[in-house]
Amino acid sequence: MTMMELLNTLLHTDLGNTVNNWAMLVFRILLSIQLFRVHGLKKFTGEEEVVPNPLGLPPKLNQMMAVVADTVVPALVTLGLGVRLAVWPTIGVTAVGYFIVHRRDPIAIRDVPYVYTICFLLIGILGPGTLSLDHYLYHLLNQ
Template sequence: MDIINLLLASDAGSPFNNAALLAFRVLLAFELFRVHGLKKFRLQNGEKEHVPNPLHLPDALNNCVASFSDTVVPVFLALGLCTRLAILPTIGVTAIGYFVVHRHDSPEVRDVPFMYTLCLLLMLALGGGTYSLDTYILTLL
């Protein structure tokens, strides 16, 4: 039960702070899905999005992790469902984008994966807040 509390329990200290965390969580999830997730469903110039593979993983695994991080994780994040666990793959993808894929790019290009990584690390530290399915599930246990 201690590990479940560690993973699910989250309280930003006041109703206002928890509402702010809810808004932050939902807006971050929406933007991640809108900007990156929808690319996984669209064809541009008749071709699917090219997903960089800097770790040289099998292409199917690389595409699966990237697609999961940009399409499924935002749903979990918006709902506050298993927030801390769910965002781990996306933290990995954005951090690799910052440290590996864009390491030689200008700060303007590196800024996007950096900001996503920071926001997701904040969510990892804070969890979903009291207005989340994590809190609801915890009250049922």
């Protein structure tokens, strides 16, 4: 696969009809705003947040992954920019939260990382739709 074919695969994103594409726009914006509002804003307000490190990563790397997953990823997903790659830090962080950090917690606590993981996985698989910068770049590259 050539670099251009890879870029086309990553950027092509048409969900079949106008309603689906508008639905994905609303879905990805609302999901990203919620993630940023609940988890990302804490990184800017100075509110003390202990980021679990169940994988034993170097503390600065662990913190950086959490910051990227909660601030940068929501911004990229909202814009629809590099979505199929951008979602992976958030999927990683939330999946670790579900499968490792909260594995013994009641389902009412485990459901938050589960829902985030599934939602960002869906966006990563389907792509952001035609109302995105990815769609614009795809057409720009294929003129």
